[in-house]
Amino acid sequence: MAELRLLPRRVEEFASPAFWERFFRERGERVFEWYGGWKELRAPLGRYLRLRDSILVVGCGNSELSEQLYDEGYEDIISVDISELVVKQMQERSACLRPKMTYMVMDVLQMDFPDMCFQVVLDKGTLDALLTDAEESSLSRAERMFSEIGRVLQFGGRYLCVSLAQGHVLKAAVEHFYQKGWMVRIHQVSSNEARTSEGEFALPVFVYVMTKIRPVTGSSLCILELCAEAQDKPARFNSTQQLIEAVKERQQYGLLRNQLSRNPTAGTISLDLCNEETSQVRYSLHVVHNPTVKVSHDNQFAIFIIPQGRETEWLFGTEEGRKQLAASAGFWRLVTVGLHRDQQYEDMGTIQAELSKKVMELAPPGLPAQQQVPFLSVGGDIGIRTIRHRATSPCSGEYVIEDVKGDDACYFRRLIFLSNRNVIQSEARLSSRTSHKGNKKHKKKKNTVSSCQIEPTSVSASPSIDKSYLCCAHHRAMVAGLCLLKNPECLREAQIHVLVIGLGGGSLPLFIHDYFLQCCIDVVEIDPAMLEVATHWFGFFPGDRLKVHIADGLAYVASLATKAASYDAVMFDVDSKDSTLGMSCPPPAFVEKSFLQKVRCLLKKEGIFILNLVCRDSLLRDDVLATLKEIFPLLYTHKIEGEVNEILFCQQQTRHKRPPVELRDTAEVLEKALRQPGQAWDSTYILADVLEAVKLV
Numbered sequence: 001m002a003e004l005r006l007l008p009r010r011v012e013e014f015a016s017p018a019f020w021e022r023f024f025r026e027r028g029e030r031v032f033e034w035y036g037g038w039k040e041l042r043a044p045l046g047r048y049l050r051l052r053d054s055i056l057v058v059g060c061g062n063s064e065l066s067e068q069l070y071d072e073g074y075e076d077i078i079s080v081d082i083s084e085l086v087v088k089q090m091q092e093r094s095a096c097l098r099p100k101m102t103y104m105v106m107d108v109l110q111m112d113f114p115d116m117c118f119q120v121v122l123d124k125g126t127l128d129a130l131l132t133d134a135e136e137s138s139l140s141r142a143e144r145m146f147s148e149i150g151r152v153l154q155f156g157g158r159y160l161c162v163s164l165a166q167g168h169v170l171k172a173a174v175e176h177f178y179q180k181g182w183m184v185r186i187h188q189v190s191s192n193e194a195r196t197s198e199g200e201f202a203l204p205v206f207v208y209v210m211t212k213i214r215p216v217t218g219s220s221l222c223i224l225e226l227c228a229e230a231q232d233k234p235a236r237f238n239s240t241q242q243l244i245e246a247v248k249e250r251q252q253y254g255l256l257r258n259q260l261s262r263n264p265t266a267g268t269i270s271l272d273l274c275n276e277e278t279s280q281v282r283y284s285l286h287v288v289h290n291p292t293v294k295v296s297h298d299n300q301f302a303i304f305i306i307p308q309g310r311e312t313e314w315l316f317g318t319e320e321g322r323k324q325l326a327a328s329a330g331f332w333r334l335v336t337v338g339l340h341r342d343q344q345y346e347d348m349g350t351i352q353a354e355l356s357k358k359v360m361e362l363a364p365p366g367l368p369a370q371q372q373v374p375f376l377s378v379g380g381d382i383g384i385r386t387i388r389h390r391a392t393s394p395c396s397g398e399y400v401i402e403d404v405k406g407d408d409a410c411y412f413r414r415l416i417f418l419s420n421r422n423v424i425q426s427e428a429r430l431s432s433r434t435s436h437k438g439n440k441k442h443k444k445k446k447n448t449v450s451s452c453q454i455e456p457t458s459v460s461a462s463p464s465i466d467k468s469y470l471c472c473a474h475h476r477a478m479v480a481g482l483c484l485l486k487n488p489e490c491l492r493e494a495q496i497h498v499l500v501i502g503l504g505g506g507s508l509p510l511f512i513h514d515y516f517l518q519c520c521i522d523v524v525e526i527d528p529a530m531l532e533v534a535t536h537w538f539g540f541f542p543g544d545r546l547k548v549h550i551a552d553g554l555a556y557v558a559s560l561a562t563k564a565a566s567y568d569a570v571m572f573d574v575d576s577k578d579s580t581l582g583m584s585c586p587p588p589a590f591v592e593k594s595f596l597q598k599v600r601c602l603l604k605k606e607g608i609f610i611l612n613l614v615c616r617d618s619l620l621r622d623d624v625l626a627t628l629k630e631i632f633p634l635l636y637t638h639k640i641e642g643e644v645n646e647i648l649f650c651q652q653q654t655r656h657k658r659p660p661v662e663l664r665d666t667a668e669v670l671e672k673a674l675r676q677p678g679q680a681w682d683s684t685y686i687l688a689d690v691l692e693a694v695k696l697v
Contacts, residue, residue, distance in 0.1 A: 067098060077101060185211075286338075305337050426506075525550060570602055573585075
């Protein structure tokens with residue numbers, strides 16, 4: 001408990017001489033090393049120190065760094081601190097052993113040295129202690145410190161600052177010296193070295209190298225660079241923001257490594273790696289463990305590259321799926337790597353070369369240095385992703401239409417809202433006539449795949465859609481649920497009326513239109529941009545039996561509720577724009593009791609309400625089911641395997657209750673009616689199998 005009393009009651013006390021007097025008095029003779037000593041910092045600092053340099057150490061405290069530098073041959077050193085007590089301690093400690101060493105009591109905000117009298121100003125933790133927050137008073141102190149350092153440094157001199165690079169500290173330092181025309185370079189200290197006298201830091205330690213350049217009229221030599229761990233050549237940036245983001249990425253990486261070292265089998269740990277030139281996310285890493293595997297040198301560690309476009313699949317896009325992937329792969333630690341749209345990737349070899357250094361930092365401790373770590377993928381393929389169209393909707397935000405390569409060399413067209421980029425809003429399979437060429441700007445290489453070319457929006461998409469194929473499992477289940485209507489064997493020719501809330505790409509209403517020949521469908525879509533997307537890119541077309549109403553689904557249902565019941569089926573397939581909710585489909589207002597009563601009013605007595613529910617909150621799900629059960633006494637639920645989606649089939653008449661096992665027979669009758677000579681039918685779509693897991697609530 002004595003150590004806790006050394007901490008200040010307020011962060012402002014770090015700038016107080018009285019605090020530091022108390023700190024060193026209570027600590028006594030024990031050395032306190034902020035961020036390590038010369039041994040830990042030799043690699044980055046030694047590159048910028050010469051034996052003949054005149055060195056000023058600011059805020060020296062009782063650190064041994066000045067003494068260690070002196071013992072290395074750097075004898076022209078003056079160390080200053082605001083604490084009289086610590087300066088006296090250091091003078092006494094070095095009086096005999098280091099006769100040329102100088103210690104002085106001085107405030108770094110107002111130093112007594114003449115202009116341009118030092119080649120190096122060395123700061124280990126002083127800036128971090130002084131700039132405790134982003135308040136105006138703290139920033140003002142930092143500016144005074146920077147001005148004093150700039151004043152006492154000669155042209156060509158270096159300000160070497162050892163720091164944890166907290167966001168506000170990093171921003172203040174980088175922007176100040178960059179605006180002054182100095183060269184700015186930041187080094188990350190090796191994680192094997194960075195530590196205090198009290199133990200290892202969770203955050204990585206950095207060294208700012210600010211070099212004072214003589215101004216040249218009409219010319220700017222401003223340079224912004226970052227040297228990451230074990231990196232020979234520094235990365236250069238075009239703006240201070242890019243440099244700051246790159247440092248933040250290294251900090252996140254350091255935290256991830258620290259988590260892994262402290263708790264190797266913790267839950268899934270995630271990290272984004274950015275493109276150094278654009279600061280856009282280039283790779284998304286997830287570290288997963290399989291604690292059941294018997295560990296050996298050959299199965300400790302592997303990297304799995306997720307093919308482009310497949311990051312949304314359950315196996316790759318969910319924590320449960322990634323755990324299953326790790327178990328199937330047979331490795332104790334597996335790092336999955338997601339590839340991002342708007343980034344270009346040549347081939348597996350190029351990705352491996354780009355990632356090798358960074359992912360090896362995530363290797364389990366004890367892995368032999370020369371151990372070859374396998375890079376895995378699906379068939380060794382990094383996939384193909386071609387962006388066909390990009391736009392922004394006032395309702396849905398920015399979205400893209402992209403074509404991706406799936407299993408068995410099939411291609412799929414997808415609608416993705418970038419606000420929820422790992423969720424497929426709509427999907428359709430493309431026919432074999434569709435061309436999928438790589439980026440023509442690149443020469444073809446063996447196994448080379450280029451990605452994310454932007455195609456002209458004038459390219460017609462309608463002829464390329466396979467309308468007989470329902471990609472989404474929940475759409476298949478919703479269509480299969482129509483077998484709950486009366487006389488399923490007659491549904492193909494029956495004059496039924498269906499209301500669908502939510503258009504998306506239009507695959508669901510279009511399939512019903514094509515296979516239920518007398519069915520009339522009303523589709524309600526709040527976003528007019530989605531109608532254009534559906535017609536231009538997904539082969540959707542309105543007609544006499546398929547009408548689209550641009551309206552709010554809530555208002556549309558309310559406007560019809562007072563009229564006579566007219567629908568045989570009402571389907572909800574509408575997502576929520578609020579990502580903070582535990583239920584992403586539908587929006588909560590669509591499952592409120594008062595609104596569901598209006599839905600019931602729209603249905604004929606033997607009609608069916610079919611709801612696509614996507615809810616990760618078990619308590620919220622139970623509430624939704626209880627409300628539905630109150631409005632619709634007959635309720636079936638179908639949980640889609642490997643997905644969060646759950647399809648609910650709701651009816652008013654309990655006398656039509658059928659045990660789930662009987663639904664298979666009913667579904668077979670409906671499928672037989674829908675399969676007709678001369679009309680394509682997807683052989684993988686077996687309605688009876690889709691309804692096999694249906695349960696009565």
